[in-house]
Structures are given as structure tokens and as C-alpha cells.
Amino acid sequence: MDTDIGALTVIFTEFYYWLTVALMFLIHIGFCMYEVGASRQKNMMHTLMKNTMLIPLVTVSFFFFGWWIYFAFPNGPFIYKGMGLIAAPHAVPWSELMGPHLGGPPVSDAVTADDTAFWARINGVFWAAFLLFSWTAASIVSGAVIERVRSGAFWVVAVMVGSVTWIIDAAWGWHWDGWMVKLLGYHDAYASGVIHAIAGGAALGVLVHLGPRIGKFRKDGTARDIVPHNPWLVTIGLFLIYTGFWGFYVACNVPIIGAGDIGSAGATFTATNIYLTPTTLSAITVNFLMSLAGGLMAGYTISKGDAFWTYSLGLAGIITASAGNDLYHPIQAMFVAAIGAVCVYKLHFWVERRFKIDDAVGAVAVHGYGGFIGLVLAGILLWGHPSSGFEGYAAITPWGQFIGAVIMFWVLGFLPAWILCGFFKSIGILRIPKEIELAGLDLGDYHGRYLTESEVTEAELKEAREAGLLR
Amino acid sequence: MSMTNVDSWAVDLTTIGPIYPMVGTEGLLVILGVVFWIGWHIWQFRFEKRTYDEDIKLLSEPGKLEQAMRNHKL
Numbered sequence: 001m002d003t004d005i006g007a008l009t010v011i012f013t014e015f016y017y018w019l020t021v022a023l024m025f026l027i028h029i030g031f032c033m034y035e036v037g038a039s040r041q042k043n044m045m046h047t048l049m050k051n052t053m054l055i056p057l058v059t060v061s062f063f064f065f066g067w068w069i070y071f072a073f074p075n076g077p078f079i080y081k082g083m084g085l086i087a088a089p090h091a092v093p094w095s096e097l098m099g100p101h102l103g104g105p106p107v108s109d110a111v112t113a114d115d116t117a118f119w120a121r122i123n124g125v126f127w128a129a130f131l132l133f134s135w136t137a138a139s140i141v142s143g144a145v146i147e148r149v150r151s152g153a154f155w156v157v158a159v160m161v162g163s164v165t166w167i168i169d170a171a172w173g174w175h176w177d178g179w180m181v182k183l184l185g186y187h188d189a190y191a192s193g194v195i196h197a198i199a200g201g202a203a204l205g206v207l208v209h210l211g212p213r214i215g216k217f218r219k220d221g222t223a224r225d226i227v228p229h230n231p232w233l234v235t236i237g238l239f240l241i242y243t244g245f246w247g248f249y250v251a252c253n254v255p256i257i258g259a260g261d262i263g264s265a266g267a268t269f270t271a272t273n274i275y276l277t278p279t280t281l282s283a284i285t286v287n288f289l290m291s292l293a294g295g296l297m298a299g300y301t302i303s304k305g306d307a308f309w310t311y312s313l314g315l316a317g318i319i320t321a322s323a324g325n326d327l328y329h330p331i332q333a334m335f336v337a338a339i340g341a342v343c344v345y346k347l348h349f350w351v352e353r354r355f356k357i358d359d360a361v362g363a364v365a366v367h368g369y370g371g372f373i374g375l376v377l378a379g380i381l382l383w384g385h386p387s388s389g390f391e392g393y394a395a396i397t398p399w400g401q402f403i404g405a406v407i408m409f410w411v412l413g414f415l416p417a418w419i420l421c422g423f424f425k426s427i428g429i430l431r432i433p434k435e436i437e438l439a440g441l442d443l444g445d446y447h448g449r450y451l452t453e454s455e456v457t458e459a460e461l462k463e464a465r466e467a468g469l470l471r
Numbered sequence: 472m473s474m475t476n477v478d479s480w481a482v483d484l485t486t487i488g489p490i491y492p493m494v495g496t497e498g499l500l501v502i503l504g505v506v507f508w509i510g511w512h513i514w515q516f517r518f519e520k521r522t523y524d525e526d527i528k529l530l531s532e533p534g535k536l537e538q539a540m541r542n543h544k545l
Contacts, residue, residue, distance in 0.1 A: 002485075042542065060508045064501065093504075094497040102487040107476065107494055116488060152516040429516065433523055435530045439539035443526060 002117075009256055009269075010121050016255040017125035023247025024132035028055065030240030031139040035146055037233030038361050040226070042440025043147045050151050051142045057155050058138050058162035062131050063098070066163035067091045070130065073171035080179035090119040097123050129251040130167070133195055136248070138162035140199035141417070143361035145206055147213050148437050153424045154206075157417060161202045165412045169194050173404055176276045176388065185387040185394035186404040189273040190252050190284070190322035192374035193408035200368015201413020203359065209421040209430060212358030214437055223352050226360070231307060238311040242292065245318060249284050249325075263389030277389055279326040290330040291321035294337030302345045312366050313341035319370040320344075323401075324378035327385065336377050344370045368409055375405040 032051050039047040058066075071088030078084055089110045090097040096108050096116075103120030105113055138158035145154060173180035174194040180186035188194050217223055228234045254272045259265065262276040270278045295317015296310060303309035320340025321333045328336065348365035351357050359365065379401025387393050394400060424430040432441065464470045474492035530536045 057508070057511075060504065064505055064508070093501045096489045096494065096497065099489055099491045099497070101489045102484055104484070104486045104488040107488055150519060152512070152519050155515070156512065429520075433527055435527050435536060436523055439526070439530055439536055443530075443539050 013255055014121045014125050017122075017129045017251065020247040020251035021125065021128045021132055024129070024136070024244050024251060025247075026240050027132070027244030027248065028135050028139060030237045030242075030244060031136075031143065032237070033233050033240065034237030035143050035361065037230040037235075037237060038143065038228040039146050040440070041229045042442055044229070044442060046151070046441035047146050050146070050149070050154055051139060053151070054138045054142060054155060054158040054162065055135060057159055058134050059131060061159045061163035062134050062167075063127075064093050064163075066134060066167045067098075067127050067130065068093070069164065069167045070171050070175065073168055074175050074177045075179055076172070079172075080182060086177075090115050090123055091127075098127075100124075130170070132251070133170075133191070133248070134162035134166060137166040137195050137199040137202075140196070140363050140367045141203045141206060144203035144359045144363040145210055146360045147441070148431055149206070149210055150429055150432055153421070153430045156424075157202070157206060157420060160416060160420060161199060165202070165416050166195065166198050169198050169408055169412045173408070174274050176274070176390075180404055180407070181275060181387050182393050184400035184404055185396045186400055187275070187378060187382060187385070187387050187396045188323045188375060188404070189275070189279070189326040190249055192319055192321075192323035192371040192378070193405055195371075196319045196322070196367040197371030197375065197405060197408040198413040200364045200366070200371060201409035202417035204357070204364045204368060205414040205417030205419075206421045207357050207359060207364065208418060209425045211431070212356060213360070214434065216358045217356055221353075221356070223358075228308065235307055235311050238315060241315060242318075245288070249288055249322075250281065253279065253281070253284070263391070273326045275388055277326075277386070283327075284325055286330045287321065287325040287328055287333040288318060290334040291318045291325060291337035293317075294321070294334035295341045298338035298341040299345070302342050309345060309362075312362050313345060316344040316366040316370040317341045319367060320374035320377065322371075323374045324382050327382055332381060336374065336381070339377065340370050340373050343373050368413070372405045372409050375401045375408070 028051075032048055035051050036044050036048050068088055068091040071091045072085045074080075074086060075083040089095055092098075092110075095111060096106060097111060097119045101116060101120040101123075103117050106116050138161050141157060141161055142154065170178075172178045173184075173186045173188055174191065175181070178186070213226065215224060216226060252274055254274070254276065256269050257272055257276070259268050259270055259278075262270075262272055262278070264270075264278070271280060273279050292314050296314040298317065299310045299313025303313065317337030317340055321328065321336045324336070325333055344362075344365045347369045348359065348362050351364070352359070357364070376398065379396060379398035382396045383398060385396045387396050421430055431437075436443070461470070475490070476494050477487065477490055530539060
């Protein structure tokens with residue numbers, strides 16, 4: 001901020017991330033519509049509130065510790081050369097830089113003048129952009145478990161995924177200094193693994209303990225299709241998720257940075273991905289659209305035109321291509337997406353049949369398997385590509401990406417959720433009582449309203465009769 | 472008395488740091504915030520259990536569960 005160009009760069013960056021936050025909000029609206037549409041009428045309002053209330057809970061917990069984790073954990077701690085936590089005084093919740101600040105001299109000894117000058121205007125919008133990723137990760141889990149999970153248990157899982165596990169994976173594999181980038185050459189530019197695979201893995205970890213909805217499987221083990229009560233709402237929800245994904249993609253970039261600051265030569269500015277390696281908005285815009293196209297076309301074909309799955313597989317296509325969408329040729333992005341969509345569809349039904357997993361919206365498949373496959377395909381297609389502009393980093397390899405995918409889906413996704421939900425199950429607070437599940441969750445939350453409605457209707461009828469309006 | 476560090480905007484802006492009130496109380500605010508957050512979870516677990524207990528009592532009356540499953544108001 002000490003030169004005009006420096007001030008303009010900072011204020012442009014601040015505005016850029018603010019825009020991404022507003023756009024990404026649409027993802028959450030889309031998830032709410034999608035989940036409510038996919039649930040049965042007797043569970044609609046409960047489903048809506050379950051997803052809505054993860055917003056404040058993940059927000060406050062991300063303020064209290066999630067943001068700090070991102071900056072403190074790139075070494076593991078103690079995974080990379082035995083190095084521990086990294087100091088992050090701007091990201092602890094009691095830092096003056098977590099509040100409105102103009103960048104002048106600090107009042108606290110915990111931060112330096114350089115800290116305040118750099119972070120004052122960026123910290124809040126950068127925090128918010130990451131927070132919206134956190135909501136997305138938690139919301140992915142939400143859809144899979146509808147119609148039988150207790151809200152209280154789910155919200156603890158949401159905090160764990162949204163404010164702990166995903167942000168640990170971001171520190172490890174979605175940070176220019178993360179140990180996975182340095183040692184494995186891990187590359188996941190638009191979060192196939194760090195958001196989608198981990199959230200899908202977590203959803204699977206919950207589902208294993210939660211069990212299927214009553215009536216989902218016949219006695220012979222075949223699955224019944226519990227259809228969405230409002231397919232139109234589901235499709236509009238998915239359209240909104242696509243729309244919010246524009247914000248998601250651009251939020252994964254650094255919009256403007258000097259080439260000299262990222263290990264490159266020359267004095268130009270460039271946009272970069274989260275690893276500070278150069279990319280362009282044009283590249284990711286074309287690749288986003290081509291991967292959506294590949295996912296939709298393959299999805300329509302494999303599902304024989306089923307609207308629910310065509311839309312979902314459009315999303316799966318983007319998710320599969322996202323790991324490498326900063327670098328793919330658009331036609332490569334399209335084919336990666338198409339391969340992902342077909343695999344996701346086949347895997348969803350195979351796992352459902354084989355393991356009796358009732359994933360109500362296909363979230364484990366679309367996000368989890370799509371993200372996992374996307375990481376592996378990126379390892380093959382981008383083999384040998386530098387993962388960083390800085391010296392000493394491993395290049396991208398198939399094995400580095402495969403190990404990364406296992407860490408995302410199984411180690412940080414499935415395992416923590418499976419352990420936590422195993423505990424919840426053991427003390428009887430994971431699943432709603434059978435009577436409530438049969439009667440519908442909205443009975444629990446809204447039966448008082450139903451009684452009142454009924455009384456009001458009777459009163460209206462009485463008045464209508466007295467007024468001679470009913471003949 | 473003033474709650475803020477800012478007493479004028481007619482200064483070099485690069486000399487201004489935090490502009491929120493009660494600078495120096497951030498630690499206390501974090502403690503209060505965490506108590507509010509954890510307290511909310513505890514209240515919600517109890518509220519949810521109480522609600523289900525009441526509903527199960529209602530549904531245990533003869534015919535009520537079937538009535539609810541047939542989408543009739545109770």
C-alpha cells in the first residue's frame with residue numbers, strides 16, 4: 001500500500017475475493033434447494049434447517065480455529081522434515097487483524113508492521129472465500145444423510161469437516177508451502193480432492209454407521225428408488241450450484257501478483273492458482289465449460305436421459321476435471337469429465353448394491369469418487385509438470401496424485417467421520433428414533449404448526465358458513 | 472470517554488490501525504464467543520432429544536403413528 005500500484009493491487013484483490021464470496025453463496029442456496037427437493041415432503045423443513053444451520057456453526061468455528069489451521073499446518077505439523085507449526089499471528093481469532101483494520105502500525109506486539117500492511121485489507125475477504133469452501137464441504141455431507149440423521153450429530157460432523165479436516169488438507173495440499181506439494185508434487189488446482197474427495201469420504205464414513213433409510217432396500221437386497229418429491233427444485237438447485245461454481249473457481253486463484261514474487265523471471269503481473277503457479281482466467285473459464293459439457297453429455301448417455309443424474313453428472317464432470325483445469329487443453333478437460341461422469345454413475349450403483357449404502361443424493365459418488373478419479377487422471381495427464389515455481393518441489397506424478405487422493409478421501413475424509421459417528425452411534429445420538437423417521441421429521445419440528453393450521457382452517461370454515469359464502 | 476482508538480479521520484490513513492471499539496479485549500471476546508458456540512450445541516442436543524421424546528409420546532397413542540404416516544394431521 002506504499003505505492004499507488006501497490007494500493008490498487010491490494011484493493012483490486014480485496015474486491016475480487018469479495019465477488020467470489022457473493023457468487024459462492026449461490027452454491028449453498030443450490031444445495032438447500034437440491035436437498036429439500038430430494039427429500040420427501042414429510043422431511044422437507046427439517047432437511048432445510050439441517051443444511052441452513054451449518055452456515056453459522058461452520059462460520060464461527062472457522063473464525064475461532066479453522067483459519068489459523070490453514071496457515072499453521074503446512075508442515076503437518078512434523079511431517080515435513082520434522083518441522084512443526086508455523087506462526088500465523090494474523091489468523092488467530094484474538095488478532096487485531098481479524099477485525100476491521102486500515103493497515104497502520106499494530107497496537108499489539110503479536111503482529112508486526114509488515115503483517116498489518118500486508119493483511120489488513122486482504123485477511124477478511126480471504127477468510128470469507130475459504131469459509132465458503134468450508135460450507136461447501138460440510139454441505140456435501142449434508143445431502144447424503146438426509147431423512148434419518150439427528151441434526152445435532154450432523155452439525156458436529158459439519159464443524160469437523162468444515163473447520164478442521166478440510167482445512168488441514170488445504171494446508172497440506174492446497175497451499176504453496178504445503179508438505180504434499182513439496183514432497184508429492186500434489187496438484188489440485190480447483191479442489192477435486194481438497195473439497196470434493198474429502199467431503200465424499202466423510203459422507204461415506206457417516207453413512208456406514210448411519211445405515212439406510214427405512215424401506216430403502218427390499219428383503220432380497222435390491223434397492224428401492226426413493227424419488228425426489230420435487231425434481232424441478234432439484235434441477236434448479238443444481239443449476240445454482242453450477243452458477244456458484246464460477247465463484248468457486250475464481251476464488252481458487254490469486255488474481256494479480258508480480259512474477260518475481262512467484263519464482264518467475266521478468267517484471268510482469270500474472271494470475272496464479274493457489275500454488276502460485278501461473279494460469280489465466282480464460283484457461284479456467286473455457287475448461288470449466290468444456291468439463292461441464294463433457295459431464296452432461298456422458299451423464300445423459302449413461303443415465304438414459306434421467307434428469308437427476310444428468311445434472312449430477314454434469315457436476316461430477318467439473319469435479320473430476322477440476323484438479324488439472326488450470327492446465328488441461330479444453331478437449332482434454334471434456335474427456336476427463338466424461339470419463340469421470342461414467343465412473344461416478346457406475347460406482348454409485350455398485351456400492352449401493354454391494355454394501356447397502358444409502359447415499360440419498362449420490363454425494364459420495366459425485367464428489368468423493370469424482371474427486372478421487374480426477375486426482376489420479378491429473379497425475380497421468382500432467383506427469384512431469386512442475387508443481388511449483390519455487391526450487392526443491394517434486395513434480396506432478398501419478399503416484400503422488402494417487403497417494404494424495406488416498407489422503408483426501410480415506411485419511412482425512414472417511415476416517416475422522418467414521419470414528420466420530422461410531423462414537424455418536426454408541427451413545428445413541430446419531431440416528432433419529434424409528435417412530436420419527438416413519439412419521440416424518442417435520443412432525444417433530446412442526447406438528448404444533450399443523451395443529452394450529454387445522455384449528456385456523458376450522459375457524460375459517462365456520463366464518464365462511466356464517467357469512468353465507470359456502471353453499 | 473471513548474471506546475475507540477480513532478479520534479479523527481483527518482490524518483495520514485497509513486497511521487491508522489484497528490478501527491473497532493474496545494481494542495485490547497479480543498481475548499475476552501474469543502472466550503465469550505466460544506462459550507456461546509459450545510453452549511448452543513449443548514442446548515441444541517437437549518432441545519432435539521426433548522422434542523423427539525414428546526413426539527414419540529404422541530405417536531405411541533393408538534393409531535397416531537399410522538395417521539402420521541398417511542400424512543394426516545395429528
